[in-house]
Amino acid sequence: MSLAPGMRESTLRLSLPQDGITDGTVVLRFPTEDHIDSLLAAVADPELREAANMPNLSPEQARASIAHLPALMASGRMLPMTALDATTGDIVGGGVLHHLDAERAIVEIGYWVLPPARRRGIATRIARLLAEHAFVLGVERVAAYVNVDNPGSERVLERAGYTREGVVRSLPKPDGRRVDKTLFSLLPGE
Secondary structure (H helix, E strand, O other), X not given: OOOOOOOOOOOOOXXXXXXXXXXXXXXXXXXXXXXXXXXXXXXXXXXXXXXXXXXXXXXXXXXXXXHHHHHHHHHOOEEEEEEEEOOOOOEEEEEEEEEXXXXXXXXXEEEEEOHHHOOOOHHHHHHHHHHHHHHHHOOOEEXXXXXXXXXXXXXXXXXXXXXXXXXXXXXXXXXXXXXXXXXXXXXXXX
């Protein structure tokens, strides 16, 4: 059976080097048990949880989820990463590649930054690092969806080189609600 024009055989896989990826200021690494407390601080913040579309996890759920991350990565559903300050090793936020469509070479990104690390360009660095890593993996289009009432995150993506494409209506959130989101994209070479 041949593939439709413009389609490719699915060889794309989500992966991350052992030491993570870095731009010299931020390092993105696979989360470990040692990162749980900082991750819990992020999901405990209702404003951050809302903006980043993160579920509200209990400490037990967060610890249990670590064991499932390799399977989520292998399935293409999600590759979560913890963002660390490259100099101090302190956790400053996180990022994720998710919903890989290997056949069409498209992936979505998400990112968040802990309050003490905000206003330092960390979110912009995370958004750019995620896209650059996706391109290394063979992705041809990186998409980012931002809640329409989040102009700060829109500015992050614009600074990272993404293009605003428009509003996508009625996308799901982890709590079951549906909201409108602004779609941004980045292509290789942009």
